[in-house]
Amino acid sequence: MKKKLRDFIFQELIFVAEPGQFSDDDDLLEAGLDSMGIMRLIMFIENEYGVTLPDTEIEPSNVQSLNALEQWILRHKKG
Amino acid sequence: MPLLSAFKQRCLETPEAIALIEGQQQLSYQQLMQRIYQLSSCLAAVKIPRPRVVIALDRGIDATIAVFAVLGVDACYIPLDMKNPPHRLNYIINDAAPGCIIGKGACPDWLESPELWLDIGQADFAPSGSQILATANPESIAAILYTSGSTGTPKGVALSHRALANFANWAASTFTLSPLERIASLAPFHFDLSIFDLFSCLSCGATVNFMPASLTLSPSRLTAWLQEQRISVFYTVPSLLGFIALKGALKTTPLPDLKTVLFAGEVFPTPQLITLCELLPTVQFYNLYGPTETNVCCYWPIDRERLQPEQAIPIGYPACGALLEIDEKTGELRVQSANNLSGYWQQGKLGSALSADDFYNTGDKVSLNGQGEYCYHGRLDRMLKCSGYRVEPSEIEAVLLSCPEVANCAVIGIPDSTSGQRPAAVVVLKPGAKLETIVKPIKQGLPAYMQPSKIIALDALPYLSNGKTDYQALLYLLEKN
Numbered sequence: 020m021k022k023k024l025r026d027f028i029f030q031e032l033i034f035v036a037e038p039g040q041f042s043d044d045d046d047l048l049e050a051g052l053d054s055m056g057i058m059r060l061i062m063f064i065e066n067e068y069g070v071t072l073p074d075t076e077i078e079p080s081n082v083q084s085l086n087a088l089e090q091w092i093l094r095h096k097k098g
Numbered sequence: 099m100p101l102l103s104a105f106k107q108r109c110l111e112t113p114e115a116i117a118l119i120e121g122q123q124q125l126s127y128q129q130l131m132q133r134i135y136q137l138s139s140c141l142a143a144v145k146i147p148r149p150r151v152v153i154a155l156d157r158g159i160d161a162t163i164a165v166f167a168v169l170g171v172d173a174c175y176i177p178l179d180m181k182n183p184p185h186r187l188n189y190i191i192n193d194a195a196p197g198c199i200i201g202k203g204a205c206p207d208w209l210e211s212p213e214l215w216l217d218i219g220q221a222d223f224a225p226s227g228s229q230i231l232a233t234a235n236p237e238s239i240a241a242i243l244y245t246s247g248s249t250g251t252p253k254g255v256a257l258s259h260r261a262l263a264n265f266a267n268w269a270a271s272t273f274t275l276s277p278l279e280r281i282a283s284l285a286p287f288h289f290d291l292s293i294f295d296l297f298s299c300l301s302c303g304a305t306v307n308f309m310p311a312s313l314t315l316s317p318s319r320l321t322a323w324l325q326e327q328r329i330s331v332f333y334t335v336p337s338l339l340g341f342i343a344l345k346g347a348l349k350t351t352p353l354p355d356l357k358t359v360l361f362a363g364e365v366f367p368t369p370q371l372i373t374l375c376e377l378l379p380t381v382q383f384y385n386l387y388g389p390t391e392t393n394v395c396c397y398w399p400i401d402r403e404r405l406q407p408e409q410a411i412p413i414g415y416p417a418c419g420a421l422l423e424i425d426e427k428t429g430e431l432r433v434q435s436a437n438n439l440s441g442y443w444q445q446g447k448l449g450s451a452l453s454a455d456d457f458y459n460t461g462d463k464v465s466l467n468g469q470g471e472y473c474y475h476g477r478l479d480r481m482l483k484c485s486g487y488r489v490e491p492s493e494i495e496a497v498l499l500s501c502p503e504v505a506n507c508a509v510i511g512i513p514d515s516t517s518g519q520r521p522a523a524v525v526v527l528k529p530g531a532k533l534e535t536i537v538k539p540i541k542q543g544l545p546a547y548m549q550p551s552k553i554i555a556l557d558a559l560p561y562l563s564n565g566k567t568d569y570q571a572l573l574y575l576l577e578k579n
Contacts, residue, residue: 030579034553036534051546054314055485058341059514074347078316 020068020092021085027063028085032056043085057082064088070095101240101263102169102231104270104301106131108277112303115277119307119327120159127303130163135226137167137200137218144216146197149173150242152214154187154201156180157286158308160218164200165287165296167221169259170231173197174239176254177287182545184208190244190252195446236260242443243288245390246489246548248479250496254443255390264436265393266297268418272397273331273358273384277303280355282324282332284309289486290390291362294333304331314338318347328355333386335486336366337518343374353378362386362394363486364518365474369407375400387413387474389488391451391458393437395420396472412471413464422472423457424464430478431464432457480569482511483518487547494521494550497543503531508559508567509550512576522576523550526558554579 021043029038033051041050052060060082061072070092081091108115113128125133141151151168153175155161161177168175176194178187188210191199198216205215234240240259247253269275281299283306285291299306307327313320321342324332339361342348359381366385375383383400398414405411416422420435434457441448452458463475482489491509498507506526511519527533533555540549560571 030552032551034537034540034550036537048315051549053485053546054341055337055514057315058337058344061345074318074345077318077345079312082315 021089023067024064024085024088028052028060031063032060043089045085046083047085047088048079048083052082060088064092068092068096099263099267100233100236101259101266101297102166102233105166105297106231108301108303112277115303116305117300118159118162119305121308121310123159125159130166132226133163133221134166134170134231136224137163137221138170138231139226140216140221140224141167141171141173141198143224144198146171146173148195148197150176150194150196150239152176152178152191152194152196152199153287154178154180154199154206154209155218157283157292160202161287162296162306163221164218166231168200169234169240172232172234172238174241174256175287176242176244177292178244179286179288179545183542185543186252186545190254193252193445194242194244194254194443234259236263237440239440239443239448241293243290243390246481246487246493247444248481248490248492250490250492252493256440256443256448257393258440261393261437261439262293262297265293265418266301269294269298269394270302272417273298273360275299275302275304275331278330279304280328280330281306282309282327282329282334283307284311284314284332284334284338290393291333291335293393294360299331314341317342317345318351321346321348321351321353324356325351325353329353330355331358331360332356333360333362335363336361336370337364337485339374340367340370343370343377346377348377353381356381358382358384360384360386362388364483365410368405368409368411371400371411372405372407375402375405385411385413386417387472388417388433388437389458389460389462391439392420392433392435392460394418395422395433395435395437398471410473412467412469412473414471424466425459428478429463429465429475431460431462431472433460434458480510482521484511484520484547485518489521489548491521494523494544494548497540498523498525498536500543501536501539503528503535506559508569508572510569510572510576512552512573520551521548522552523554524559524572524575525553525555527555552576552579 109127109131117127117130118125153164199214205212241257242254244252283295385398386394388395396413397417423432494509509523560568562568
């Protein structure tokens with residue numbers, strides 16, 4: 020799952036020098052993910068994984084890093 | 099009515115009314131006026147050598163005080179986007195050639211002209227002076243708003259008192275603003291949307307509430323804030339409203355106080371607008387159109403019954419007393435308006451920007467529909483609209499070409515259903531150079547919204563048979579990769 024998220028984020032949303040060196044805990048917001056990027060990311064996730072991410076959970080802490088994103092998605096995939 | 103007259107009147111008539119709110123801090127009209135007098139007496143004491151003052155503050159209470167204090171000493175204000183990298187900020191400051199720079203606290207290290215720095219904190223101890231705000235000549239420049247320039251460097255749109263007042267008065271009456279209004283303000287002051295928040299709203303005795311920027315990352319918190327602050331009017335960009343429509347928890351967050359929503363800066367995708375209209379059934383929406391050079395020159399009150407998902411909404415009817423013309427050959431919209439800029443400020447002086455007959459040529463292609471409404475059909479040149487910001491590809495190209503590793507480059511916009519367009523770049527690197535070496539110059543040279551979201555390296559740029567860059571081929575390559 021992280022590979023797919025990674026590809027989408029670094030190919031479509033933000034440009035970083037070496038995506039390979041961007042760790043799963045590095046800060047996506049600092050790297051340039053903005054409100055429009057978050058919106059596109061959420062639409063991508065909902066389509067790709069068939070989950071519905073609740074409106075009230077869209078906040079910086081859940082989109083801060085690849086690990087945070089994955090955990091957020093998994094919480095909703097199970098439930 | 100002169101720009102500051104109505105505001106001054108409000109300060110006298112309703113001194114106790116709340117003018118500004120920023121987080122836990124709020125100022126009444128009387129307190130605001132007091133702070134403005136203190137800062138303007140500081141400015142008068144400094145005897146600024148040139149009647150231009152850069153405001154190096156983020157939007158908010160301090161920046162508002164600075165704007166009015168600068169106008170009060172008959173100077174013009176030049177708001178900086180503090181999120182810009184220092185290189186671009188210094189460029190703008192040098193180009194503006196100001197007499198003073200108002201900031202907060204100690205002068206930052208990056209500033210190339212520290213002798214101009216004035217800490218707004220000093221004004222707290224200043225006497226309130228003569229308690230007079232100058233009444234400027236209507237043709238005096240009131241503001242210079244820097245925007246992306248097609249020559250590769252930012253350019254300043256110089257707006258007179260006449261231009262700001264004409265828009266402010268039109269908006270106040272068209273949207274029937276009352277002193278009871280609670281206005282959410284999100285636009286940075288270098289963005290022309292802020293002219294509404296600062297001048298239309300404060301002229302009406304309304305309360306301007308600065309929305310915390312972090313809320314834009316969390317649409318449900320944003321709508322909860324609108325509810326809690328009982329916001330009645332909000333002027334912002336479609337991309338943010340689209341985010342709220344899709345993910346703002348509006349079904350469980352009714353906004354009974356919200357009555358007017360204005361949007362401008364980019365095309366609002368109609369399906370998202372329909373969703374938003376359904377979620378906010380009692381709100382009146384308005385589509386406002388116009389480049390910074392003309393401010394709003396066209397507007398359309400949203401007619402819900404006419405919204406069709408597959409059909410773009412019109413930009414509507416002439417606004418602010420503008421006279422509109424469509425060039426027969428090109429379809430370009432030409433605007434004659436009291437809102438029009440006085441000229442472009444570049445390299446310390448004012449250059450002309452209007453045609454001989456006083457029209458501004460927008461570079462936007464438009465047509466008239468059967469109902470006599472204007473409709474927008476995109477740009478005639480390469481300018482991009484990214485989340486409401488206007489971006490000239492040539493400015494990004496100039497930064498890329500300044501990297502020693504880059505032999506050639508081209509920047510285009512990739513269409514995006516949520517934010518209009520996103521800049522993307524194709525670069526041709528010099529032999530042996532690596533793509534990652536150009537990242538630092540980009541991050542240092544361009545604000546976030548201008549940074550390409552995608553960069554690919556090619557051996558050569560694709561050209562058309564006439565020798566021009568083949569932008570269609572570039573778009574294909576960037577979308578495929």
